Amino acid sequence: MTTTKLDPQVALAELQESKPQRVTLVVLSGEMDRVMAAFIIATGAAAMGMQVTMFFTFWGLNAIRREGMRGGAKDWLRRMFGYLNKGGADSLPLSRFHFWGLGTRMMKLVMKQNRMPGIAELREMALDLGVRFIACTTTLGLMGITKDTLIDEVDQFAGVSTYLAEARESQVNLFI
């Protein structure tokens, strides 16, 4: 924080001048290709000097769950749901051509052969570039996912108002 005696008007102008552009992404999908697109946009925007916030909700939460995590909820219904819904950056299926895992494995192989970063690496890169991750609390509860099964780097646990407060300040706002 600066405590210099600047003319308030000048300081404000300076602040507006240096104010970074903001990007807000809602990640609802939990498929590898869609999440990959989300992370590519996020990292690209961060590299362009923009301030990026990603809101993870519903299936998108699987992208920020620790690898192989299943559920964690107390009651049996949600525990079963959480068990069937396997999480982790490496466990995301393709939105098309998944073929019980075969298509996704082939795609991952091609990506590896071409030295393309996978979801986990893109996620790491996003965090490294200062992208903020926010997890939706309502859907966490709904899907039987507990906070302790998410990656440690989740910045906030919040709801729709937090998203909207950020989105209204954003120049780019996407729903993926």
Added chain:
Amino acid sequence: MAIHYDVKLDTLGLFCPMPIIKTSKKIKELAVGQVLEVVSDDEGIKKDMPAWCETTGHAFLGLEEEPNGSAIHYKTYVKKTK
């Protein structure tokens, strides 16, 4: 005519968004006024680098295409302005 550069960044074999991410990190190591050469074989760089410069405020100096076997190496030049 070759453009003079101070620092070179090799991003050959890397796809979007890697060249841009590496550029954004590398540019921090340069002094204001120095020129960075970014070599890439991803054609998208032809449009992406000028766009990156426009957003970040650094100066885009130009592009050179150099055939290399079956591939083309795209050399882009960015001058650090701030």
